[in-house]
Amino acid sequence: MAPRVAIIGAGFGGLCMAIRLERAGIHTYTVFERAADLGGTWRDNSYPGAGCDIPSHLYSYSFEKYASWTRRYPEQPEILDYLHHCADKYDVRRKIRLRTEVRRAVFDGGAWQVTTSSTEGERTETFDVVVMAVGQLNRPHMPDISGMDEFEGVSFHSARWNHDHDLTGRRVAVIGTGSSAAQLVPRVAERAEHLYLFQRTPQLGHPQAGRRLRALDADGVPVRAGAAAGVPGVDLQVRRGHPLSGAGPGVERGVTQAAGAAPPARPGARPRAAGEAHPPTIRPAASGWSSTAPSIQP
Incomplete structure (x- = not known):
């Protein structure tokens, strides 16, 4: 008998759990979402400029590489669209109960008794497993400032x-x-x-190189101009999360060198002898650490 699973929350975590269960052939699950739509923090945070500072191909499910990102660092509407795309593609939307809040979850020694409230009233159901996927950014805290x-x-x-x-x-x-x-x-x-x-504590920040990705043509091939144009599939591999996509803004320069152009000489570099091989030029660029989602300030 398949386990009865209750998933609380329909953000990135809850949807991922639902999709994984669906793909494993376990259909006896229910996703409870107290809001009117799925999306979690990417539904709630819609302020100007809201987005992710992790590259789009990394801020995706491992099983759903997405070739339609338009920016290297996606903004909130595009991330929310991606979540809706996944819910529809893997047919889990039908298992989500919107506007339904979990009020209690009590383990009686053999199973979970989960009590929910909705416009239809309060009800209690029995589940074998409860998965908490409520996240930590769903309840903004207003500071207690005098005046x-x-x-x-x-x-x-x-x-x-x-x-x-x-x-x-x-x-x-x-x-x-x-x-x-x-x-x-x-x-x-x-x-x-x-x-x-x-500000209470100074922050360290740096400009974000949020370049736009190229549009796709009717066959799904990136319309690309510039240095990497002669290397088939490079931009498409970036979209699909190929390891080369971590190369950062210098990827076009590296691709050009790999295609046969000599790399620019560094100041003070030793001239290479005739026929001497150039070292590999396509390498992941170093990048700083940053947070992955809109933050709620204390």
Whole structure:
């Protein structure tokens, strides 16, 4: 008898669990999602500039390489589209109960008694396994700042962005310098009259080389110009998560060298003798560590 599985949360983790069970032939599972749609943090965080600072081909399921990313570092709408794509492709959407919150999960020694509430009321069901996939970014915390209740302007958390409030020409204060602020501050600064950024602890940041990927033609082949144009399949391999895709902005230069062009001489480098082989030129470039999702500031 197949185990009865309750999955709590329909974000990246919950969908992955559902898809894996489906592919393993286990169909006796239910995904509970209290919100009105799937997507988890990528549904909730829709502030200007929201995105991921991990390359798109790495921020994907291992079993679902995606050839339709348009940017090296994907933004929130594209990531959410990817999750919907996976839910539809692997036919797990039918197993998701939206607007259903898990209120209790009690193990009675032999099975789990899971109590949920929805518009249809409260009900308790029995499961053999409970998988917690609620994540940690689903409950924004508003800081307890003295005088906050006396502020007469509009205030909201980045994870509950007020898209109805136009910031054009306004004086805007942003509290916090986590990854959410790093993404939204440049976008808001373009529209605001003045932006004040308050930080408790200084952060170290660097520009993001978020280049766009080439469009695909009718046959699914990248329309590509430039140095790598003469090397078949390079951009498509980048999209599909080939190891070469970790090469970073210098991949085109490396491909050109691999195709026969001599590498540029480094200052002070020893001239190579005639016929001397060049060392391999396509290597993963070093990159710094960074967080993978919108952050909720304390």
